Structures are given as structure tokens and as C-alpha cells.
Amino acid sequence: QRPKNFPPGPRPAPIFGNLFELNITNPLKDFKRLAERYGNVYSLYFGARPAVVLTGLKAVKEALVTNGVDFSGRPQNLLVSDAADGKGIILVDYGTTWKEHRRFALMTLRNFGMGKQTMEDRILGETEHLVARLEKSAGGFVNPQTLFHDAASNIIYLVLFGTRYDYEDDNHKVYVRCFTENTKITNGPWGMIYDTLPMLRSLPLPFRKVFKNFHTIEKMVLTMISKHKKTRVPGEPRDFVDCYLDELEKVCWCYCEGFCDVTLERYIIDLHVAGLDTTANTLLTAFLYLTACPDIQERCQQEIDEVLEGKAHACFEDRLNMPYTQAVVHECQRIAITVPTAFHSTSRDTELMGYSIPKGTFVIANLASVLSEEGQWKFPHEFNPANFLNEQGQFEKPEAFLPFSAGPRMCLGEGLARMELFLILVTVLRRFQFFWPEDAGEPDFTPLYGVTLTPKPYRMGVRLRQPATEM
Numbered sequence: 001q002r003p004k005n006f007p008p009g010p011r012p013a014p015i016f017g018n019l020f021e022l023n024i025t026n027p028l029k030d031f032k033r034l035a036e037r038y039g040n041v042y043s044l045y046f047g048a049r050p051a052v053v054l055t056g057l058k059a060v061k062e063a064l065v066t067n068g069v070d071f072s073g074r075p076q077n078l079l080v081s082d083a084a085d086g087k088g089i090i091l092v093d094y095g096t097t098w099k100e101h102r103r104f105a106l107m108t109l110r111n112f113g114m115g116k117q118t119m120e121d122r123i124l125g126e127t128e129h130l131v132a133r134l135e136k137s138a139g140g141f142v143n144p145q146t147l148f149h150d151a152a153s154n155i156i157y158l159v160l161f162g163t164r165y166d167y168e169d170d171n172h173k174v175y176v177r178c179f180t181e182n183t184k185i186t187n188g189p190w191g192m193i194y195d196t197l198p199m200l201r202s203l204p205l206p207f208r209k210v211f212k213n214f215h216t217i218e219k220m221v222l223t224m225i226s227k228h229k230k231t232r233v234p235g236e237p238r239d240f241v242d243c244y245l246d247e248l249e250k251v252c253w254c255y256c257e258g259f260c261d262v263t264l265e266r267y268i269i270d271l272h273v274a275g276l277d278t279t280a281n282t283l284l285t286a287f288l289y290l291t292a293c294p295d296i297q298e299r300c301q302q303e304i305d306e307v308l309e310g311k312a313h314a315c316f317e318d319r320l321n322m323p324y325t326q327a328v329v330h331e332c333q334r335i336a337i338t339v340p341t342a343f344h345s346t347s348r349d350t351e352l353m354g355y356s357i358p359k360g361t362f363v364i365a366n367l368a369s370v371l372s373e374e375g376q377w378k379f380p381h382e383f384n385p386a387n388f389l390n391e392q393g394q395f396e397k398p399e400a401f402l403p404f405s406a407g408p409r410m411c412l413g414e415g416l417a418r419m420e421l422f423l424i425l426v427t428v429l430r431r432f433q434f435f436w437p438e439d440a441g442e443p444d445f446t447p448l449y450g451v452t453l454t455p456k457p458y459r460m461g462v463r464l465r466q467p468a469t470e471m
């Protein structure tokens with residue numbers, strides 16, 4: 001029985017709820033089909049748990065922004081939240097611990113150059129390693145499957161621990177593998193089965209891998225934190241971990257707000273996972289489209305060459321003089337739909353578009369529906385930078401551009417991510433030309449589903465455009 005005045009939806013089956021309404025390997029088409037039938041705010045049952053699905057800009061904004069506080073909780077008792085024990089930041093429910101940790105992260109990342117020069121230096125430094133790797137493949141072909149994951153992992157690692165890994169380092173490979181596997185499993189079929197059928201949770205099914213991977217990462221993070229404790233100078237933080245350890249020592253109120261060693265460890269894992277697969281998959285999608293669309297690639301390169309003429313490297317400010325490249329970066333993010341759904345829950349009894357939604361209801365904001373919503377975009381279903389250009393050719397960002405979501409829970413790494421995407425794309429396109437291999441058949445743009453959408457593996461041809469100059 002749906003609660004009184006609850007959003008409509010298909011009739012649930014006993015035990016399974018609406019599991020059979022969804023393609024468990026990728027439910028996005030079914031979410032769309034159900035919205036066409038029941039409206040932009042409808043409900044579904046995951047086993048016995050009711051969930052409300054929000055479709056399109058109006059419903060998503062009204063919930064996450066206009067009623068931001070009411071919709072800023074996180075659902076508990078799902079595979080994603082159980083793996084991290086509900087600690088950290090991403091899956092912590094609405095409340096003081098989450099608020100204080102979010103405030104701390106935003107402030108600390110800003111002090112370390114979030115949106116400022118020092119962060120830029122870190123990104124450019126790592127891009128140099130990426131460029132060196134591509135140079136080795138120049139004149140041939142490259143499979144970029146781990147290329148961008150390696151770079152994105154190191155950038156966030158530098159922020160957290162002040163150091164980077166060599167791409168061939170075993171620890172680095174373990175991090176990247178565990179994180180990417182987990183983002184696929186938690187939103188994949190086994191995640192759906194875990195979330196819908198709690199009676200199966202103790203069985204040795206593939207979702208157990210998520211917990212195993214999590215413990216592997218946990219051990220590595222704990223080792224790094226204990227090294228930091230031994231080498232830090234209080235009051236002189238080198239990185240995010242040092243800042244947190246300083247905060248822990250300040251006054252005992254910190255402990256009241258959940259600042260403690262365990263939260264630090266989960267927090268670090270959350271920031272690493274949030275900053276890795278998202279940025280890397282956006283870049284993978286960007287290069288897939290740019291390789292398949294040489295005219296768009298070439299137009300970016302012309303603009304980049306003109307604006308950067310005589311300069312050793314790009315800086316984030318250069319985006320203001322590159323309207324076309326800016327439009328391409330944004331269009332890549334729009335088409336990539338890197339995070340297709342954001343999981344929330346209601347923090348109190350609330351209302352949305354005339355429906356009553358009780359406290360603790362699982363809410364799925366379908367960001368994918370907003371990024372390709374008809375009426376919001378000039379070309380909702382094709383890769384076209386004109387989606388972000390006005391008639392004068394100036395860059396313009398439509399309101400429906402929500403890859404980072406919206407409201408109090410929106411991505412807290414947006415500043416870092418936008419800087420990474422711009423600097424990596426510009427630096428790499430300035431140096432190299434990419435082309436689709438003749439023997440590779442037609443490009444397949446259909447992504448693989450997970451917490452993040454990932455392009456299917458592909459190869460690209462690489463030619464050197466400019467000799468490497470000092471960055």
C-alpha cells in the first residue's frame with residue numbers, strides 16, 4: 001500500500017517490489033518510460049522500500065533546491081552506504097556531522113587552492129606525466145582505459161596526502177581497480193539485488209566484492225594516515241590529512257561533531273572515490289567524442305593555439321578567452337552524464353508538486369533526464385557544442401546543466417573537477433591530434449552503467465602536433 005497522497009507508480013509485487021519493471025543492468029530507459037506513464041514525480045518499490053523518482057529540471061530543482069533541506073538526506077541500508085558503514089561524507093545522512101564535514105572540506109580544499117593557483121600547479125604537474133605517457137604512443141595507438149583514471153587518482157591523492165604514485169606502482173593500481181570495480185558493482189545488477197532483497201545479503205554473492213575492495217582500500221589509507229601522524233608538524237599542514245589532524249587537536253567540540261579517526265579514514269576514501277571515477281570517465285567520454293568528431297577537435301585546437309600562442313602552458317583563466325573550447329568541455333560533460341542518478345532521502349515529512357512524501361523516503365534524482373531534456377537543450381540527443389553557444393558564438397550555460405547536481409548536497413569537488421577537465425583537455429589537445437583507427441569499426445557511444453557511466457573500451461590513434469615544451 002502506498003502511503004496516502006504518495007506519488008503514483010506501478011503496482012509492486014510481494015517481496016520483489018517493482019524489481020521486474022527495471023532492466024537491472026541499466027534502468028535509465030525504464031526510469032524514462034515510467035515517467036512518461038506516471039509523470040515527473042512517481043514512485044517505485046525496491047523490495048519493501050518505497051522510492052520516489054524525480055525526472056526533468058522542474059521536479060529535480062523543486063526538490064533539491066527549493067526544498068533543499070527536506071531532500072538532503074542520504075538513504076541508508078543500501079549496498080553503497082553499508083560498504084562505508086554510513087560514515088565519511090557522501091553517504092552520511094543529513095545532520096550536524098555531515099554539515100560540519102562538508103564545511104570543513106570546502107574550506108580546506110579552498111585553502112589548498114581549490115579554484116586558486118596552487119591547485120592549478122598540481123593539475124598541470126600531473127598532466128605533464130599524462131603527456132609524457134601519450135608521447136610514448138605518438139605515431140601509434142593508445143587504449144585510454146586507465147590513462148585518465150591514473151591522472152585523476154593522482155591529482156586527488158596529491159590533495160589528500162601531498163604525494164603521487166608512479167603509474168606502474170602496485171598500490172596505485174590497487175586503488176584504481178578497487179574504486180572502479182566498486183562504482184560499477186554498487187549501481188549494477190548485484191547492487192540492485194542487494195538493495196531489494198535483504199535476505200540474500202549474507203550469501204557469498206558478487207556484491208561481497210564491494211566489502212572486500214573497501215577493506216583493501218581502508219588498510220592502505222590507514223597506513224598513509226599513520227605515516228602522516230608520525231611526520232606532521234602541528235599547525236603546518238601539508239595536505240588535507242594534516243588539516244584534519246590539526247582540526248582534531250583544536251578543541252573537544254570537534255569530537256561532538258563526529259570528527260574522529262574513523263571518520264577521517266572514511267572521509268579520505270570518499271573524496272578519493274568521488275574525485276576519481278567521475279573525472280576520469282568524463283575525460284574518457286570527452287576523448288571518445290573528440291576522436292570520433294575530428295572537425296570539433298580541430299576547431300578547439302585552432303582556438304587553443306591562438307589563445308596560448310607563446311605561452312608555456314594553459315591556465316584556468318584562459319577559458320574566458322576560449323568560448324568554443326569551453327562549450328566543448330561542457331558538452332562533453334552533458335553527453336557523458338557521468339553521474340546519471342543522485343541518491344537522496346527526505347530529512348522530514350515534506351511535499352513535492354502536490355504529493356506528500358514522508359521522512360526517510362528514498363529519492364532518486366534522475367540527472368540523466370535533465371541533461372537530455374527536450375525543451376531545455378537546442379540539440380538534446382546529439383553531441384553538439386552549440387548547446388552552450390549563443391548566436392554571437394559566446395559561451396552560455398543553460399539552467400539544465402546539472403552534472404554536479406544542485407542544492408545543499410551538490411558535488412563539493414565541482415571547482416576541482418572543472419579545473420581538471422579544462423586544463424587536461426586543453427593541454428592534451430594542444431600537443432596531440434587524435435583519430436579514430438580505420439580498423440576499429442564505427443564508434444560505439446553506448447555507455448556502461450554504474451554509479452558513473454563509463455564508455456566501452458576503445459582505442460585512439462595519436463599524432464604529435466607540437467613538440468613538448470616546458471610546462
Ligand code: HEM
Pocket residue numbers: 089090091102156270271274275276278279282338339342343344367403404405406408409410411412413414416417
Ligand atoms: C566530472 C567530475 C565530477 C562529477 C560529474 C561529479 C558529480 C557529482 C554528483 C552528481 C554528486 C551527487 C550530488 C547529489 O547527491 O545531489 C556528487 C557528490 C560529491 N562529489 Fe562530485 N563530481 C565530480 C568530481 C568530484 C571531485 C573531483 C570530488 C573531490 C573533491 C568530488 C567530491 C564529491 C563529494 C564529496 C560528494 C558528496 C557531497 C555530499 O554528499 O555532500 N566530486 N558529485
